[in-house]
Amino acid sequence: MTKFQRFLFKRLAVSILLTLVAVSIIFVVLRLLPGSPFEALVTSGNLNQEQIDEIRAMYGLDQSIGAQYVNYLTSLLTFQFGYSILRSQPVWDVLEPRLINSLILLVPALVTTAILSSALGMYAGWNRGSGLEKGSIISTTLLRSTPVFITAIFFIIVFAYNLEVVPALGMRSIRATPDGYLETFVSLDFLHHYVLPFTVAVLYYSGDFLLLARNGVVEKRGSEFLKLHRAKGLSEMEQLARAGRNSMLPILTYFTLRLGMIFQGLILLEVVFSWPGIGRELVLAIQQQDYPLVQAAVFIMALAVIIANLLADVLYAYFDPTVSTNGGSSA
Amino acid sequence: MSTETKPEAELYERVDALWTIVRDQFAFLRRDPLAFAGMVVVAAFVFLGLFGPFLAPHDPIEYTVRGDANSVLRLSAPSADAFLGTTAYGKDVLSQFLAGARPTLIVGLFGGLGTGALGFAIGVVSGYYGGWVDEVLMRLTDLTFSLPFMPMALLLLTFMTPNIWLITAIIVVFLWKMPARVVRSEVLSVRERTFVRSARASGASNLRTMLYHVAPNVLPIGFLYTAYGVAWAIAAQASLAFLGFGDPTMTSWGRMLRQVFESGNMRVAWWWVLPPALGIAAITTSVFLIGRAYEEVINPEIQTDQ
Numbered sequence: 001m002t003k004f005q006r007f008l009f010k011r012l013a014v015s016i017l018l019t020l021v022a023v024s025i026i027f028v029v030l031r032l033l034p035g036s037p038f039e040a041l042v043t044s045g046n047l048n049q050e051q052i053d054e055i056r057a058m059y060g061l062d063q064s065i066g067a068q069y070v071n072y073l074t075s076l077l078t079f080q081f082g083y084s085i086l087r088s089q090p091v092w093d094v095l096e097p098r099l100i101n102s103l104i105l106l107v108p109a110l111v112t113t114a115i116l117s118s119a120l121g122m123y124a125g126w127n128r129g130s131g132l133e134k135g136s137i138i139s140t141t142l143l144r145s146t147p148v149f150i151t152a153i154f155f156i157i158v159f160a161y162n163l164e165v166v167p168a169l170g171m172r173s174i175r176a177t178p179d180g181y182l183e184t185f186v187s188l189d190f191l192h193h194y195v196l197p198f199t200v201a202v203l204y205y206s207g208d209f210l211l212l213a214r215n216g217v218v219e220k221r222g223s224e225f226l227k228l229h230r231a232k233g234l235s236e237m238e239q240l241a242r243a244g245r246n247s248m249l250p251i252l253t254y255f256t257l258r259l260g261m262i263f264q265g266l267i268l269l270e271v272v273f274s275w276p277g278i279g280r281e282l283v284l285a286i287q288q289q290d291y292p293l294v295q296a297a298v299f300i301m302a303l304a305v306i307i308a309n310l311l312a313d314v315l316y317a318y319f320d321p322t323v324s325t326n327g328g329s330s331a
Numbered sequence: 332m333s334t335e336t337k338p339e340a341e342l343y344e345r346v347d348a349l350w351t352i353v354r355d356q357f358a359f360l361r362r363d364p365l366a367f368a369g370m371v372v373v374a375a376f377v378f379l380g381l382f383g384p385f386l387a388p389h390d391p392i393e394y395t396v397r398g399d400a401n402s403v404l405r406l407s408a409p410s411a412d413a414f415l416g417t418t419a420y421g422k423d424v425l426s427q428f429l430a431g432a433r434p435t436l437i438v439g440l441f442g443g444l445g446t447g448a449l450g451f452a453i454g455v456v457s458g459y460y461g462g463w464v465d466e467v468l469m470r471l472t473d474l475t476f477s478l479p480f481m482p483m484a485l486l487l488l489t490f491m492t493p494n495i496w497l498i499t500a501i502i503v504v505f506l507w508k509m510p511a512r513v514v515r516s517e518v519l520s521v522r523e524r525t526f527v528r529s530a531r532a533s534g535a536s537n538l539r540t541m542l543y544h545v546a547p548n549v550l551p552i553g554f555l556y557t558a559y560g561v562a563w564a565i566a567a568q569a570s571l572a573f574l575g576f577g578d579p580t581m582t583s584w585g586r587m588l589r590q591v592f593e594s595g596n597m598r599v600a601w602w603w604v605l606p607p608a609l610g611i612a613a614i615t616t617s618v619f620l621i622g623r624a625y626e627e628v629i630n631p632e633i634q635t636d637q
Contacts, residue, residue, distance in 0.1 A: 146566075147615070302479065
């Protein structure tokens with residue numbers, strides 16, 4: 001085995017272990033929750049003890065905690081999420097469209113902002129001390145440090161309430177009854193609802209990319225290889241392109257990490273815009289104590305982050321020859 | 332070593348040196364106008380957090396503003412009776428705003444300090460010892476990365492009654508990983524430097540080497556992430572309160588925004604939205620601006636030219 005393969009193998013084993021631990025923590029936390037979603041049914045008095053036992057057995061709640069844990073592990077890891085208690089639908093049928101809704105909002109936003117703000121950040125870093133640099137840093141600092149729901153509220157007040165150019169809530173107008181993803185997403189009505197949350201998401205993500213790109217270029221500016229390029233007679237923009245290419249690695253890994261976190265949705269953004277995404281669904285499920293839905297949603301989110309982490313580490317180790325591949329235990 | 336004969340003088344010297352370091356660290360505030368402006372906002376915010384509840388003209392929750400003929404003033408625009416108008420429940424917005432700064436300050440301050448301190452300690456230990464200690468601690472940071480913060484916090488807050496100390500603790504438990512990682516990687520490079528090696532060679536214990544030789548050299552980055560921690564904690568607290576998982580006994584800015592959002596009055600009641608929204612935006616941005624100016628000072632690679 002080469003050194004890189006060994007690193008890959010170890011990293012993979014760690015990720016699997018992490019998944020198991022994360023899943024177990026979710027299980028413990030959920031079992032700590034008081035009451036059960038059936039309490040409302042039971043206290044309503046419409047069920048006799050037999051029926052209650054039957055329902056509990058149906059959801060496996062009559063077994064010992066150890067047996068429940070084993071069941072839980074095997075079903076989660078084989079992606080059998082069970083039935084949502086409140087929506088009486090398979091959990092995956094509830095989550096899948098919500099997850100798609102989140103991804104369709106956030107993936108394009110992340111890609112857009114990664115390209116635009118990295119380019120802007122590199123340009124700003126190259127022109128250090130200019131008005132553009134200062135202005136872009138102040139505005140992105142404002143946008144990334146302000147909690148996203150506040151930015152969203154401001155945008156709604158300005159563009160939806162006062163200028164009335166876009167609707168404030170939802171993903172489609174109430175009267176729309178689209179069938180299937182294609183009909184849902186390919187329509188002017190959708191676009192109309194999409195613009196505002198998309199813009200807020202782009203602005204919210206922009207700060208980190210801009211600063212990473214800017215710092216990267218600032219660090220490269222004095223370095224030897226750029227002196228060579230200048231001596232060769234390359235124009236300013238061509239030099240910037242070389243400097244920028246050399247500061248791509250942190251941006252790439254950061255992008256990968258962010259991509260993993262997108263599976264969490266942007267809970268607050270979705271709540272403010274009533275966007276039917278996975279984050280908003282999770283908040284609703286928590287409020288209504290819908291355990292199967294909650295555990296499936298949190299599992300998907302954790303898994304996405306673990307995979308993205310793995311990917312980022314491997315990318316870094318693969319592309320950056322100065323990174324030691326033995327896990328960083330020595331400097 | 333001659334210092335062993337006069338432990339007290341030695342101690343004073345160390346405290347003095349540490350104080351000089353801290354003072355020098357803050358010198359950047361005088362040079363960077365943005366950081367200075369941020370400092371002014373932070374000072375105003377701390378003042379509000381300490382004295383806001385006493386300055387509030389009315390009780391933020393109990394008192395109901397009444398107009399002529401003793402009718403409750405609901406959703407009234409700013410007037411002489413209520414300088415910042417009233418809420419849909421007839422409460423005084425100004426009083427809520429003034430009183431609402433305190434939980435934000437408490438969670439921000441202690442959440443940030445806790446995040447910085449815990450992350451710093453773990454980062455130093457992890458980086459200094461390396462080996463299996465490092466392995467275990469870093470996998471622990473991976474674990475907190477993989478458990479999504481917001482959903483886990485919401486879950487924990489559904490079975491424990493939310494109060495500000497619990498919220499502070501949850502924030503620290505989830506955020507210490509950020510400073511820990513950065514501090515650790517700094518320690519990795521400091522650890523191999525000659526002065527650390529000579530300290531070890533002259534018989535200093537691990538604890539002594541860590542405290543006196545390694546830690547002071549990574550302190551600036553610890554400060555930086557403490558500042559960021561404050562901003563993250565404030566944002567997290569406001570977000571939790573906005574989702575309805577805040578301390579139910581206290582008025583906070585996040586809770587004000589929740590109420591105006593839930594009651595569907597965002598369209599009309601700008602006087603109800605703006606004070607808490609601007610308050611949160613101003614304080615988090617200020618803390619970040621200070622942190623960023625400080626980062627320019629301590630990051631030698633960014634300092635290179637200019």
